[in-house]
Amino acid sequence: MGFLNSYRLRIQRRRWLLRALYKRRELQPVANRTNQIKRDDLLLFSTQRNEKIRLPYFLSYYRDMGINHFLIVDNDSDDGSLEYLADQPDVSVWHTRKGYKQSRFGVDWLNWLQLRYGHGHWCLTVDPDEFLIYPFCDTRPLRALTDWLDASSIKSFSSMLLDMYPKGRLDTQPYRVGQNPMEIASWFDAGNYTMDKNPSFGNLWIQGGPRSRVFFRDAPELSPALNKIPLVKWDRRYAYVSSTHMLLPRGLNQTYDEWGGEKASGILLHAKFLDTFTAKAEEELKRKQHYAASVEYLAYAESLKHDPQLWCKWSEKYINWRQLEILGLMSKGNWA
């Protein structure tokens, strides 16, 4: 990579950080418990809007994994989720009415919180419908992974987004508060992913899965990116560029091996496709606050009108992380 390009990226990183600094005024603290954060704590960052029904399971899932503190931006919810979050003893929550899109889909807000509170911590950045799976997650807490990453001098951990869906229509089985969403959306696509290297940021660009198969059957290039780097040993100089797909400095995006070996990686189970989805898609279409003028949601709405069925004969039913590792969707790397 040439000097010019790396200089260009440095300028870009500065720009995102300045933007985050500027956007911090949009955040009103509702419950700020960040003084509870201890030196080695594992932090989780998230933005949410009207996800009250999902929050109880989300919080308990990550508490069990070993997250010590949650830092959440609430984007103008009106379903009581803000109040619910403010009541939690290990959650700090900020509120904003500003546009999700204008903050680059929440990235600016979270970049600010990470800059302010994440420095020196392992930070996990996930949406309320994303559930991290990593090697040995059934027997070892997240701390075991971060300790091992520290010992191996690894600063970022890749976890591809794996879209989960139910068998049958999306709205057949209603989701109940506190329920594990994977009890309903327990199916996934095991092997229809394509990937390409992004030459300027050095990250892999992964597409495919059920959304590409069903919603973007004839235009796969429009299907959403699935590569994610949600777990990072944060430094105040870092910045997410676009969602958690890629970071700057670009070295953090090098989460794959280019010489034939496998680095350790995880999976984000994406429990987006529950009965709540149809309503959500309609709302998002009205708000137009999502990526690329919500082209994704347009395609969903179009397909869902006819036959809201993502399941096919070759769908795989989720069992555990070992299954995902055997299928080649994630890897233990040299962690044993």
Next chain:
Amino acid sequence: MSVGIIMLVHTALDRAEQVARHWMSAGCPVVLHVDAAVSSKQYQKLVQALKDQPNVRFCKRHVCEWGTWGLVAASQSASEMMLSQFEQVRHVYLSSGSCLPLRPVQELVDYLEARPRTDFIESATTHEVPWTVGGLSEERFVMRFPFSWKRNRYLFDKYVELQRLVGFKRKMPAGLVPHMGSQWWCLTRQTLSAILEDPEREVYDTYFKKVWIPDESYFQTLARLYSTNIESRSLTLSKFDFQGKPHIFYDDHLQLLRRSDCFVARKIWPRANKLYKVFLTDPAGAMAMAEPNPAKIDRIFSKAVERRTRGRPGLFMQSRFPNDGWENGVTCGRYSVFQGFSDLFEDFEPWLSKASGTQVHGHLFSPERVEYADRQTAINGALSDSAAQRDYNPIAFLASLIWNTRGERQCFQMGPMDEGAPMWFLAKDPNAQISVISGAWAVPLFKSNRNFAELRRDAAYYQQLESEQLHVLRSPYVKARVRIWTMAEFIEAPMEPLQTIIDEMGHQRLRRLSEAPKMADLTGFGQFLQNLKNQGMHPYLMGDFPATLDGINQVKTPRKPYLVQ
């Protein structure tokens, strides 16, 4: 109490305290070295915590950075203290704060009691050890290393390069032969005191202070001078990964450690509560009756290293995306590609699937759709039959298909009209078996009921496409198993090539093919080609067909029966 334990501690002091108590409760005295980098508050806390123990000592503290002299200095200070303060000690066991005794301490005591003169220290000459990090094996003894490898890698590397360039070499003290090995040893009082009280020690220390990673070579080299009986292995189970960093044991390794048959294991994750609980508080359960099985640990960890360095062939995923040429197998299994066969034979696909027991697809790269076996709309791994999806990344499509169906051989048809097929990828893949009957695409044209002008245009187009494909398949870079026949050649004796292809697939059956696929009726085909020629289009890929009206007609002259018993 004939065994004294030295513990080098730098983190997780509470765990160190727990382990020290365990050793002492079995009657072994313990000397602790606490890294000078540990705050004095934490250090005092540990000293206070162990106040009730008569057999514990704390030695002079040194800064222990990985790869530096500090670790040797720490071992020396601790050893001196151990030898002078505990007269009865016969063996000194060097361990770290993250070591965990797996077997009852008494067993270790008995074991060493039975071998009073044996020094357990892994010690091999530099040529014989493959595990040196950074490629420095002999050079670590003759160069200088003033820059930290951990903090100043750039300067470290540059300075090594400079010394190589200049040809700089330090001189070794006379009489020393460099040896290396695991830094966790167990030496007898005799050997250890001889090393520590050597009149030349000043000289040796000065020399080793500048050696790279001296804790892997100081005692290992000097023990060779004095020991009468070296058993070159470490009693501590310690596994290293490809970067030379120790593997860590967690709670889920419990069964593995129980059956490992080793006295001490490192390194244990400080929060592995179950391991500490089981091995430190439950003397009977520490090493259960299970058959010792140290090989299993080896297997697990060497597999982990292999996964990290070689990976799974044919897999492209989020954390494995090899550069060109580094795939270690671009696909994960063998597969077969047939061109022209389904044109020439009417029932080729069902016949092949029956004869070879493999999964047989149609034209996977057909422009209209992906023709999976039985024309399913999706296949293993939920790969879609959409042509757009496939053409978005045809290589990923093919690699995924082969990966998703691993364990079952895949066969598929190709033709000149399948323009999206990744020809170079196929040609360069050693897993591909490609068989081509060139010119067979003319058969469907011949059979079709279309205007001759159209046929002529298509024939010219297909001939051009196929000749481009053949050009790739005949390039010197081809690694696939490629066989090309002209159509005329092939129909001379079709069973032999078919038999060879099927045999090469290496499936269970080794008997002769008993049933031939049904060849299309070629009566008039020669004339068809002649007509094309007469129209100014020269079909050459199918080889030489006699132009006479009934030249090629397999019904006229009955061939030898294919049935061979």
